[in-house]
Amino acid sequence: MYGCIESAFLWYETYITVLKEMGFVLNAYDKCVANANIDGSQCTIVFYVVDNKISHKNEKVLTKIINKLEEHFGKLEVSRGREHDFLGMRIKFVGNEVYISMKDYLREAIDMFPELTNMKITWPAKKDLNEIDNKAEKLTKNKRELYHSIVTKLLWVMKRGRPDIETAIAFLCTRVKKPDVDDWEKLKRLLCSLNKTINDVRVIGANSMDICIHGLTQVLQYMTI
């Protein structure tokens, strides 16, 4: 039942029992990744409580697994194709790359902020990002709560779709308890820069299993994994 504190754990136990019965094996490093070898290829399910992503080379295998799950849990809400919404991300498969956009989330955060200007800012933070003036005036309760709410929202976005704001968010997160007017200005700058770059998407992809491409549409970087 929703609201009871054991519910999440009981659901997890129920769900993995069903997956194991269906022949899936949980990954040793991540207990929310389950794999099974079906028709000579790997089928992977990753799940975040009730939201699931399933993948396999053959579309028919996906249908078969979903049908089996529906026997246990009733009608599932399924999205197929090359574009999906998952955990607040708009995911689009293009060739051997994945485009991850969180535009809606960013728009919500930007709209929540009352003092946004049309400043032409492209960098999310200035050099003085980590400097703290202890004498600076603290924010009022309302502004403090808004600051906390927006920073938390952006933390979620940063981890998934906008790694370029990580430095700014890492600092702003340390200030949520007692933010001051300087922190408010830093958040404002970050939001202005996001407003200008809201259409940027994160692109991840691989051209071999050794090299991973990651970055935004503006800048592509190479990283060995």
Added chain:
Amino acid sequence: MMTVRKGIRFYGEAAIIAIFNEYKQLKDLELFGEIKDEDLTPEVKMNALRAINLIKKKRCGKVKGRTVANGRPQRAYVSREEATSPTVSTEALMTTLLIDAYVGRKVAIFDVPGAYIQANMPMDKFIVRKIEDEFVDIMCKVNPQYKKQIRNERRKKVL
């Protein structure tokens, strides 16, 4: 997410239908059993979890009702190990997306509606839940046999 009263102000009839459907779903899943008032000790009554009724407008525009239990009192007697569950790490998610793209796998996304109410509850465990005010009427409309269990507590209708 907002309370039902606020939801009705915002969304009107859609909110009423949404919360009614939520109670109907609970009834269809046979989630509730009946306990007679005289079988409940004062302590059990005191620890009963209050129902919280909420309305949410989903990103797709659908108005959704959700009734949850206020599980806060459970913190006192449920261990942390029993009250947490893992979620997929961002790293694992990104890695599987990368592999899906590289290998050219077909991908589907799905969610399980009403998942928590389908979770297996151990036979020795049950929760006493308290439904109050106008939600008692909704509950009784969904299942008229509860009508005989309606009680008054501090001028409130309680089930």
